[in-house]
Amino acid sequence: MPDTNSHIDEDNLREAGLLEVFLQEQDRLKRIIAGMGMGAWDAEDILQDVSIKALKNNDRCKERGKALGWLIKVTVNRCITEHRRRKSFAAKALELLDRKRRGSKGVLGPDENAVCSEEKTLLHTTLLELDRKVLMTLVLRYFCDMNASEISEILNITPSAVRNRISRGREVLAKKLAKRGVRP
Amino acid sequence: MKQIECKEIADLLVDYSDGQLPEEQSQIVERHLKKCNNCRKYLGDLQQSLNIVQEIWRENLAEIESVEISVPVKNRRNINRKYAAIAAGLLIAAGIFSVSMQQTLQRPGDVMTAEQVERKISESASAVRLLATADLLREYDGVKDTLNKLYKHIVATYPDTSAAMEAKIRIKSLM
Ligand SMILES: [Zn+2]
Numbered sequence: 157m158p159d160t161n162s163h164i165d166e167d168n169l170r171e172a173g174l175l176e177v178f179l180q181e182q183d184r185l186k187r188i189i190a191g192m193g194m195g196a197w198d199a200e201d202i203l204q205d206v207s208i209k210a211l212k213n214n215d216r217c218k219e220r221g222k223a224l225g226w227l228i229k230v231t232v233n234r235c236i237t238e239h240r241r242r243k244s245f246a247a248k249a250l251e252l253l254d255r256k257r258r259g260s261k262g263v264l265g266p267d268e269n270a271v272c273s274e275e276k277t278l279l280h281t282t283l284l285e286l287d288r289k290v291l292m293t294l295v296l297r298y299f300c301d302m303n304a305s306e307i308s309e310i311l312n313i314t315p316s317a318v319r320n321r322i323s324r325g326r327e328v329l330a331k332k333l334a335k336r337g338v339r340p
Numbered sequence: 341m342k343q344i345e346c347k348e349i350a351d352l353l354v355d356y357s358d359g360q361l362p363e364e365q366s367q368i369v370e371r372h373l374k375k376c377n378n379c380r381k382y383l384g385d386l387q388q389s390l391n392i393v394q395e396i397w398r399e400n401l402a403e404i405e406s407v408e409i410s411v412p413v414k415n416r417r418n419i420n421r422k423y424a425a426i427a428a429g430l431l432i433a434a435g436i437f438s439v440s441m442q443q444t445l446q447r448p449g450d451v452m453t454a455e456q457v458e459r460k461i462s463e464s465a466s467a468v469r470l471l472a473t474a475d476l477l478r479e480y481d482g483v484k485d486t487l488n489k490l491y492k493h494i495v496a497t498y499p500d501t502s503a504a505m506e507a508k509i510r511i512k513s514l515m
Contacts, residue, residue, distance in 0.1 A: 190401035197466035
């Protein structure tokens with residue numbers, strides 16, 4: 157049973173069904189979904205699935221903290237599956253578009269905004285190409301503010317494996333950005 | 341000699357920028373940064389790339405902020421049946437998904453933004469998934485009203501998808 161140390165306080169030891177916790181904590185789950193690059197329609201599907209699972213297992217976790225850990229874990233797994241399903245062609249599509257856009261625009265002007273949005277597109281594409289487990293680890297760390305030991309419990313890996321993934325992910329992103337000035 | 345040092349420092353920079361390094365190592369990094377342009381530049385890229393990525397995530401979040409699922413706790417009995425339908429819907433959606441993506445890409449001369457592509461993928465997948473879910477519900481009694489609503493929802497929400505065209509046909513067949 158997953159457990160998050162981060163939120164253990166009195167409130168988390170109170171008894172609560174999974175569904176009740178789901179209804180209160182949707183915003184937290186949304187950050188995971190948004191971080192994994194899912195749009196509104198996907199978010200609806202994923203949250204719906206998680207809610208149904210919560211309903212089916214409603215009495216499974218007695219403590220609030222454990223219930224939240226369970227919900228995060230289900231959401232994480234659901235996002236990873238969904239991501240695998242869309243990743244290959246989404247990444248290919250973006251790569252194609254990126255090339256097309258560069259071709260149509262030619263060399264970028266000195267406009268700072270254009271450069272900035274170029275960087276954003278570059279990183280957007282990079283996020284799509286990133287190993288989904290690395291991406292999930294980055295999302296939990298830098299968008300859900302969880303620490304390595306909390307993440308290790310959600311993902312069932314050691315804290316040092318978590319740190320490893322974080323370093324690898326950050327490196328990929330930074331190096332993409334470092335190459336931004338270089339045009340083929 | 342100098343390059344080996346940079347490599348060692350680079351390995352520490354993620355933890356350094358996260359404030360996770362012990363004091364002693366932090367000072368070693370800082371001393372190196374003072375004299376090394378390359379590592380300073382790399383640290384800047386680490387920080388800036390994270391800032392931009394967080395901005396992308398925040399934008400994504402803003403887009404899904406309004407999604408809210410409320411669960412009718414009373415209908416517990418129907419849940420297993422509904423779940424089976426949704427699960428089957430997902431499988432079907434996976435098959436048709438790739439076809440709609442290819443159509444999106446083959447339109448000549450079109451330059452879509454990354455966001456448009458993302459949305460297009462999500463929309464057509466969701467529409468197909470909803471349609472498949474609705475079709476599975478058809479086998480049950482007393483769902484005609486629900487079906488009608490669901491098909492109309494697909495037509496209204498995802499007007500440009502092939503699923504919407506299918507839904508129109510289904511609405512007619514319900515009448
Ligand atoms: Zn250096």
